[in-house]
Amino acid sequence: xxxxxxxxxxxxxxxxxxxxxxxxxxxxxxxxxxxxxxxxxxxxxxxxxxxxxxxxxxxxxxxxxxxxxxxxxxxxxxxxxxxxxxxxxxxxxxxxxxxxxxxxxxxxxxxxxxxxxxxxxxxxxxxxxxxxxxxxxxxxxxxxxxxxxxxxxxxxxxxxxxxxxxxxxxxxxxxxxxxxxxxxxxxxxxxxxxxxxxxxxxxxxxxxxxxxxxxxxxxxxxxxxxxxxxxxxxxxxxxxxxxxxxxxxxxxxxxxxxxxxxxxxxxxxxxxxxxxxxxxxxxxxxxxxxxxxxxxxxxxxxxxxxxxxxxxxxxxxxxxxxxxxxxxxxxxxxxxxxxxxxxxxxxxxxxxxxxxxxxxxxxxxxxxxxxxxxxxxxxxxxxxxxxxxxxxxxxxxxxxxxxxxxxxxxxxxxxxxxxxxxxxxxxxxxxxxxxxxxx
Amino acid sequence: xxxxxxxxxxxxxxxxxxxxxxxxxxxxxxxxxxxxxxxxxxxxxxxxxxxxxxxxxxxxxxxxxxxxxxxxxxxxxxxxxxxxxxxxxxxxxxxxxxxxxxxxxxxxxxxxxxxxxxxxxxxxxxxxxxxxxxxxxxxxxxxxxxxxxxxxxxxxxxxxxxxxxxxxxxxxxxxxxxxxxxxxxxxxxxxxxxxxxxxxxxxxxxxxxxxxxxxxxxxxxxxxxxxxxxxxxxxxxxxxxxxxxxxxxxxxxxxxxxxxxxxxxxxxxxxxxxxxxxxxxxxxxxxxxxxxxxxxxxxxxxxxxxxxxxxxxxxxxxxxxxxxxxxxxxxxxxxxxxxxxxxxxxxxxxxxxxxxxxxxxxxxxxxxxxxxxxxxxxxxxxxxxxxxxxxxxxxxxxxxxxxxxxxxxxxxxxxxxxxxxxxxxxxxxxxxxxxxxxx
Numbered sequence: 001x002x003x004x005x006x007x008x009x010x011x012x013x014x015x016x017x018x019x020x021x022x023x024x025x026x027x028x029x030x031x032x033x034x035x036x037x038x039x040x041x042x043x044x045x046x047x048x049x050x051x052x053x054x055x056x057x058x059x060x061x062x063x064x065x066x067x068x069x070x071x072x073x074x075x076x077x078x079x080x081x082x083x084x085x086x087x088x089x090x091x092x093x094x095x096x097x098x099x100x101x102x103x104x105x106x107x108x109x110x111x112x113x114x115x116x117x118x119x120x121x122x123x124x125x126x127x128x129x130x131x132x133x134x135x136x137x138x139x140x141x142x143x144x145x146x147x148x149x150x151x152x153x154x155x156x157x158x159x160x161x162x163x164x165x166x167x168x169x170x171x172x173x174x175x176x177x178x179x180x181x182x183x184x185x186x187x188x189x190x191x192x193x194x195x196x197x198x199x200x201x202x203x204x205x206x207x208x209x210x211x212x213x214x215x216x217x218x219x220x221x222x223x224x225x226x227x228x229x230x231x232x233x234x235x236x237x238x239x240x241x242x243x244x245x246x247x248x249x250x251x252x253x254x255x256x257x258x259x260x261x262x263x264x265x266x267x268x269x270x271x272x273x274x275x276x277x278x279x280x281x282x283x284x285x286x287x288x289x290x291x292x293x294x295x296x297x298x299x300x301x302x303x304x305x306x307x308x309x310x311x312x313x314x315x316x317x318x319x320x321x322x323x324x325x326x327x328x329x330x331x332x333x334x335x336x337x338x339x340x341x342x343x344x345x346x347x348x349x350x351x352x353x354x355x356x357x358x359x360x361x362x363x364x365x366x367x368x369x370x371x372x373x374x375x376x377x378x379x380x381x382x383x384x385x386x387x388x389x390x391x392x393x394x395x396x397x398x399x400x401x402x403x404x405x406x407x408x409x410x411x412x413x414x415x416x417x418x419x420x421x422x423x424x425x426x427x428x429x430x431x432x433x434x435x436x437x438x439x
Numbered sequence: 440x441x442x443x444x445x446x447x448x449x450x451x452x453x454x455x456x457x458x459x460x461x462x463x464x465x466x467x468x469x470x471x472x473x474x475x476x477x478x479x480x481x482x483x484x485x486x487x488x489x490x491x492x493x494x495x496x497x498x499x500x501x502x503x504x505x506x507x508x509x510x511x512x513x514x515x516x517x518x519x520x521x522x523x524x525x526x527x528x529x530x531x532x533x534x535x536x537x538x539x540x541x542x543x544x545x546x547x548x549x550x551x552x553x554x555x556x557x558x559x560x561x562x563x564x565x566x567x568x569x570x571x572x573x574x575x576x577x578x579x580x581x582x583x584x585x586x587x588x589x590x591x592x593x594x595x596x597x598x599x600x601x602x603x604x605x606x607x608x609x610x611x612x613x614x615x616x617x618x619x620x621x622x623x624x625x626x627x628x629x630x631x632x633x634x635x636x637x638x639x640x641x642x643x644x645x646x647x648x649x650x651x652x653x654x655x656x657x658x659x660x661x662x663x664x665x666x667x668x669x670x671x672x673x674x675x676x677x678x679x680x681x682x683x684x685x686x687x688x689x690x691x692x693x694x695x696x697x698x699x700x701x702x703x704x705x706x707x708x709x710x711x712x713x714x715x716x717x718x719x720x721x722x723x724x725x726x727x728x729x730x731x732x733x734x735x736x737x738x739x740x741x742x743x744x745x746x747x748x749x750x751x752x753x754x755x756x757x758x759x760x761x762x763x764x765x766x767x768x769x770x771x772x773x774x775x776x777x778x779x780x781x782x783x784x785x786x787x788x789x790x791x792x793x794x795x796x797x798x799x800x801x802x803x804x805x806x807x808x809x810x811x812x813x814x815x816x817x818x819x820x821x822x823x824x825x826x827x828x829x830x831x832x833x834x835x836x837x838x839x840x841x842x843x844x845x846x847x848x849x850x851x852x853x854x855x856x857x858x859x860x861x862x863x864x865x866x867x868x869x870x871x872x873x874x875x876x877x878x
Contacts, residue, residue, distance in 0.1 A: 096839060118626075174648075437617050
């Protein structure tokens with residue numbers, strides 16, 4: 001009977017057949033230990049010379065690292081390790097004997113590993129990380145459908161940019177320049193006028209000439225947009241979504257988290273505790289007063305600035321929970337955000353970034369949108385954006401404008417945080433970076 | 440109490456509040472009929488002058504087509520139409536009064552409608568079609584997760600093309616030319632070596648200079664790839680997937696199908712009946728012998744050719760069920776397909792296209808892949824593809840090659856068929872075509 005490794009626990013004492021690859025091979029006299037994997041999990045297949053035919057023994061002995069084979073045997077419980085199962089082999093059918101495998105004989109640097117990403121993806125860490133990515137993806141799909149959202153796939157090739165034009169990739173669209181999407185948000189805002197609540201989940205592109213562990217040139221972004229939602233309701237949806245994703249990973253990805261040696265204390269805590277809310281000004285004050293960052297002067301710029309990487313990490317460390325930073329100064333935020341003047345006379349955006357603890361940094365950015373046609377148009381003109389390119393977008397405020405909000409969640413940053421891996425390139429099958437378009 | 444229109448049936452006799460848009464407004468003396476929509480459905484809100492205050496009456500009278508409003512009233516059953524509910528209005532709060540709406544006063548051509556796609560998306564037909572798209576998307580996600588597949592997002596920006604290089608869009612990738620993905624398949628084949636079964640679902644791009652109702656320049660493609668699956672198992676997965684999608688749409692999208700006036704006889708039938716299987720040669724013979732196509736000469740070319748649009752439609756019409764056309768001549772199929780020589784000495788590919796009935800045309804293409812390193816390399820060299828670009832791909836055959844198969848399903852073609860709409864541009868929020876990149 002064919003059996004996946006993940007299902008071995010239900011077949012102890014039975015003879016089963018697995019199909020997969022030998023990720024390691026050790027032999028010790030009259031025993032060959034085949035470390036096998038089949039995509040669903042990992043197991044040890046034990047071939048004892050006295051118990052098998054000469055043909056089977058020879059077949060087992062031929063297997064090299066990453067050879068493919070069909071292996072039959074009896075499932076047994078590991079004598080010492082709880083929850084571990086092995087195969088006492090009765091038959092081995094090699095499919096293809098692999099050449100000497102380039103990965104694994106010694107420690108490799110990231111350049112080597114990502115030059116061979118097609119092979120590196122088979123290693124345990126990528127296997128675990130990308131399975132967690134898959135689970136996060138599924139959680140997002142389930143969450144939005146349970147909440148009554150409609151998937152609204154916005155275009156990748158766009159005639160203009162949503163915001164910053166310096167980070168755009170240009171594409172030759174039948175001899176006219178087009179741009180790869182940085183965000184589908186403006187399109188999603190048109191979508192809610194038909195569907196009420198929509199989400200969009202696809203690749204977006206950032207031509208960022210930075211080589212940090214936080215940036216990819218091609219990444220997956222989930223954008224949600226909701227009619228008749230103010231910023232408080234918006235943050236509530238975000239908190240429920242993040243809790244749901246983490247809860248699902250904790251429940252379904254125990255083996256993956258173990259492989260990653262992820263301490264899940266904070267993940268388990270945040271599923272049940274309310275997230276922290278701080279105003280931007282308050283966060284800046286706390287960072288200064290508690291000396292959480294390395295800084296000598298706190299001039300006007302400090303109070304008006306975006307949160308730096310160091311500041312985000314410091315706030316995550318302080319609260320050990322996700323933190324909403326609310327009401328940034330309007331001038332450093334996008335043109336479409338709703339504005340208000342705070343008690344101190346500062347023009348602020350009705351927005352929040354959600355900072356993940358444990359160096360997760362910003363994983364979500366959201367805001368209530370400006371719903372006034374006049375105010376939005378003025379902002380576009382003031383910023384010297386090409387008004388004619390935004391005419392269709394302004395229609396959302398001309399024909400039945402409604403209060404609405406939305407947010408974007410970066411999939412790779414979220415997965416990096418949940419997995420506890422260092423570099424965001426680990427969280428996507430074939431990363432695209434400043435210096436990497438291959439394989 | 441806030442209530443979505445779709446839930447009115449559970450609140451007959453109760454006072455509820457809905458938030459949405461008036462898609463049409465009629466008045467008849469002392470009654471105003473507000474045709475309201477809220478994203479979840481459509482209803483008629485009846486404002487009777489004698490039963491409301493002057494303020495409410497005036498508010499209702501101010502609403503224009505596509506104005507936004509919050510409307511409160513008692514839910515009633517329509518006196519004559521089964522399953523239809525209305526609102527007997529007690530309060531109307533206009534949010535924004537729309538300017539004169541450009542769509543709907545008269546018949547518009549497709550150019551006008553798609554120039555205003557941001558507004559046209561609110562009309563009933565796009566609402567229904569894109570909600571069915573959403574359901575098909577969800578079915579696909581659920582199906583693959585229930586079957587143990589892992590989502591494996593392949594890169595959009597690729598250094599080379601999978602197959603045909605004439606239909607590629609070029610992107611300026613940090614001053615190096617890159618190409619927008621036509622398919623993630625080759626990457627998915629690397630993926631199965633780690634995960635066993637993977638699927639990939641994202642946008643792909645075809646720079647096709649054709650203006651037919653079958654082509655988009657930007658479309659969504661689902662690619663599945665499975666280790667240890669031969670072509671028979673491959674077709675079985677496809678059949679189950681298509682049945683599942685259609686079953687889900689029939690179950691969850693009754694209102695949408697009604698709006699589209701879709702005759703669901705064949706859809707209902709195919710959920711329970713086995714799909715038709717024909718060999719390519721047999722299909723060609725039937726088309727000729729039964730005179731199903733307009734053709735005068737049947738020379739060698741005829742027997743070696745791909746299926747034309749006319750031939751696909753004819754076969755769909757004949758069988759009134761999805762039809763697998765198997766074993767195409769190898770020369771007209773891709774380099775990675777497994778080959779064999781048939782009884783008549785013709786070199787064929789172990790492949791099948793799945794033709795949907797009712798003019799659905801090809802919705803799925805799949806094949807068993809060539810697993811021999813030598814055979815695959817020879818094919819790449821024979822076709823004069825740049826071998827060095829395929830080295831990483833050939834690794835899948837060098838290190839633990841396994842028999843495997845896969846298929847690709849075009850989302851928009853599938854949705855077009857299920858919805859029974861004419862042009863594929865109706866099935867994606869913002870279509871990208873030869874002459875259209877806006878809005």
